[in-house]
Amino acid sequence: MKKILLFIMMLLSATVFGEKVTNKINFEISPKELKKIVKSEPLSNSHDNGNYAVYYYANVEDPLGVKRNLNSFAFSExxxxxxxxxxxTTDEEHTKIIEDYKKNASKFLKEKLNKKERAGGLLLYNSKKAIEIYRMMDHTFISIYLYAPEKLKDILKNYE
Structure with missing residues (x-):
């Protein structure tokens, strides 16, 4: 029984706990660990109510290594x-970001990602995480989150 539990824990740690947001930031890290990686103080509009927290930082590198203006990190437990x-971003800059992710995301993230496109949007996903790129009000958002079948199902409807 102990061997089975150990195997399951090793499998989970290799799949979820080792999953990356960027080359430096992994899912499942704590806010304190994130602060050490980002090496700056969270912005004043960050909030933490114990079980759920969102911390905002300026000038954090996205998965392709480009510094973005405003970045949010959501924590649960x-x-x-x-x-x-x-x-x-401008329309042209947004289009370039989508093209860069289409061409390079799997190379930088070293993962096979499925790809769905729609006008002005891109969704890259696998059984571990999803990356969605979209534009709203002159801003490009690169959203990265752990895979959740029910959430992904709803998002995929927008790409059909």
Whole structure:
């Protein structure tokens, strides 16, 4: 029984706990660990109510290594489960970001990702995480979150 539990824990740690948001930031890290990686103080509009927290930082690198203006990191039970990288963009800059992710995301993230496209949007996903790129009010958002079948099912409807 102990061997089975050990095997399950090793499998989980290799799949979920080792899953990356960027080359430096992993899912499941704590807010304190994130602060050490980002090396700056959270912005004043961050909030933490104990079980759920969102911390905002300026100038954090996205998965492709580009610094974005405003970045949010959502935590539940003291573990990172979602990140959004936000920057003010023109239509041309937004299109370039989508093209860069289409061409390079699997290379930088070293993962096979499924791809869905729609006008002005891109969804990259696998059984561990999803990356969604979209534009609203002159901003490009790169949203990265742990895979959840029910959430992904709803998002995929927007790409059909």
């Amino acid at each position: 003291n573990k990172l489960f979602s990140s959004i990288f936000d920057s003010s």
